[in-house]
Amino acid sequence: MTMLSVAEARTKARTRLSSSMALWAAEATGEVRVEIALKPPTEKQVLSDQTAAADWAGSWRAVEGKAGDASRLEIDWEDRTWARVGRQRVPIRLRLLTPDEVAGFVGGDAARDWRKLRDRAQLIRERFRAESNDTASIGDEDAEDTEDGSSLAAAIRSQSKRILSLSDAAFVTAVDVVDWLRTHRLGSLRPRQLPIRGVDSKWFETHRSLVTALLGGTGQVDAVSVLDAEPRLRLRILDSTLIDTHLDDITAPISQLSRLPLSPRVVFVFENLESVLAMPEWQGAVAVHGSGYAVDGTARLQWIAGAHIIYWGDLDSHGFAILNRLRSHLPAVDSVLMDEATLLTHRDLWVPEPKPSTGVLAHLTGTEARALDRLRAEGDVRLEQERIPWDMALNRLRTAAGESSVPHDS
Structure with missing residues (x-):
């Protein structure tokens, strides 16, 4: 039946x-x-x-x-x-x-989950209702139909799984943090400065998405600056005449590095820090440590826009994914030593890539795409940047940089 x-x-x-x-x-x-x-x-x-x-x-x-x-x-x-x-x-x-x-x-469990989520969503609405009421007209009894109310609803919906997963104490703390941040406009703070018991940098790492979403839902998304230390970059100034300073190896927040009075002709962006540190003096050049997938922070350097940008990463799927990410911000980036010939010349130095990237990379050149296809066809192999002989790497970098930017004679 x-x-x-x-x-x-x-x-x-x-x-x-x-x-x-x-x-x-x-x-x-x-x-x-x-x-x-x-x-x-x-x-x-x-x-x-x-x-x-x-x-x-x-x-x-x-x-x-x-x-x-x-x-x-x-x-x-x-x-x-x-x-x-x-x-x-x-x-x-x-x-x-x-x-x-x-x-x-x-x-059963599904009913208990519903009741918990229902009650927590109601608490969030009640706690932050004043934000919605600020934009509602006088006498409007349905303040949650305002744009802010809709934004808060969207935040609750997107974060429902996290809201549901928190213990009672953790949920109360999260709401307290959001409430404190939206009502204390003190600019950028460090997590250590918040007067909320049990809240520190590790807490923010765990709860960042929830706090960010709820702050956005209350129209105070800019208050989330407390959650992040500003990303830092490391760079080497390879030509001492580019800037009047005795420093040539600098690690600092991107906003500070961006304000340096630099006008390099060529900027090398390397995935591998050892390659950055090994670079010789080079006329008109700066070398930047791309830091893997954080490489797009490089694009925020104001003085990089007028330079010839050369990227060199590992010859593996993630190296190409990082290059693709950088080029989505800086389309004119050239790559070096990321081609099929380089891959095949160093076959004896290949190692397996344990967790290859499988995404679609729309910003690769034909040469780069063929190299990526080849390393996948060979069984997801990788050629690490440090395994390529340094003399060969320098010669290829010289060629890529052009005659106007060559190392100083030592």
Whole structure:
């Protein structure tokens, strides 16, 4: 028989609750419409097993009879008149009209999760309602329909899994942090400066996305500056005439490095720090440590825009992914030693790449794309930057930089 059992209906309702609870909690949805067809039997099916049909109808009468205030539900019944069975009253549809009704019918962990998420979303709305009311017109009783209210709902929805996963104490702390940050406009702070018990840099690493989203939902996204130490870069000034300083190896926040009065003709961006440190004096040149996927921070250096930028990374899928990322910000970047010929010349130095990148890299040249295809075809191999002989690397860098930028004679 095709009759839908109570257990099967609960499975369907549980699936709907799991997929919709973030939306329902975020938007404080009071009414929903979850309808589940119960697939009543035909006369032929009843005749084939009247006991099963009767038990099935009885199970739905029992569900309807047990439904209390916390698990109200509606079952549509219909009279069927069959020639050989007579008149029978059968359930045809289960209707659940609120999220609480859905949760009450489902029961178990899913219902507990719903109630927790519902209550926490309500607490967030109540705690930050003043932000929404600030933009609502006088007398507007539905402040949560304002743009800010919608933004807060979107933040709750996007962070529902994290909101649900927190312990009670951790959730209260997260809300306290958001509330403190949005009401204390003190500029950029370090996590150590926040007067909230138990909050430190490690706490922010764990809860950054939630705090950022909720601050954005209250219209105070700029207050999130406390969460991040400004990214730092390391660079070497290879030509002492470029700047009036005795420093040639500098590590500092990007904003400070960007203000240096530099006008290099060529900027080398290397994935490997040892390559940066090994660079000789070079007329008009600066070498920057790209720091892997943080390489796009290089594009924030104001003085880099007018320079010839040369990137050299590991010959592996991640090296090309990093190059692709840099070139998405600085399209004119040239690569060096990231071609198929270099790969094949050093076959004896290959090692396996344990977790290759599989993304689509739209900013590679044809030469680079062929090298990437080849290393994948060879079984996801990699040629690390440091394995290439230094003399060979310098010659290729000279060629890439052009005649106007060559190392000083030593």
